Amino acid sequence: MVLWGIVTGIPSTFDIAGSCGQLAVAENAQHADETHTLAAGSTIALGVMTLLSLALGWGWGRVLRPLRVMTVTTWRISADSLHERLDLPGPHDDLKDLADTIDGLLERLDGSFAAQRRFVANAAHELRTPLATIRASLHVAVAKPIWLRPWYPSPRWCPRRELGT
Secondary structure, three states, X not given: OHHHHHHHOOOOOOOOOOHHHHHHHHHHHHHHHHHHHHHHHHHHHHHHHHHHHHHHHHHHHHHHHHHXXXXXXXXXXXXXXXXXXXXXXXXXXXXXXXXXXXXXXXXXXXXXXXXXXXXXXXXXXXXXXXXXHHHHHHHHHHHOOHHHOOOOOOOOOOHHHHHOO
């Protein structure tokens, strides 16, 4: 190596006695300084990103809170509680439009369910009246002896005997 430095004119780290150790120490100190700077920068960046993530999470939580309220309220509403509405307060934005649309849907469903209940009640009443009339006629017919009825053909014929009752 010493010969190489003499021939080429380029000093080698091995040419001069003792300079090799000084160079290695200087490189190690520079490497340690760069590592320390990199670690400090990474720690600062990690802290900044953590704070930024917490701030964004808190902000998005506040932004999405009306959506969570709408979801919980919509899940709670059933066929028995269609009179409930979301009534989302706040500025007129997309979430308010969505809440108003769901309220309109619930209003239409409530009207449909009420119309269905009225129809079932009316149908039950209409069916109950003819059934009550038929039942009363049967009670009267069973209570009155058959041979006293004007349409009875003869006292020998009895519908109960032919039906087997």
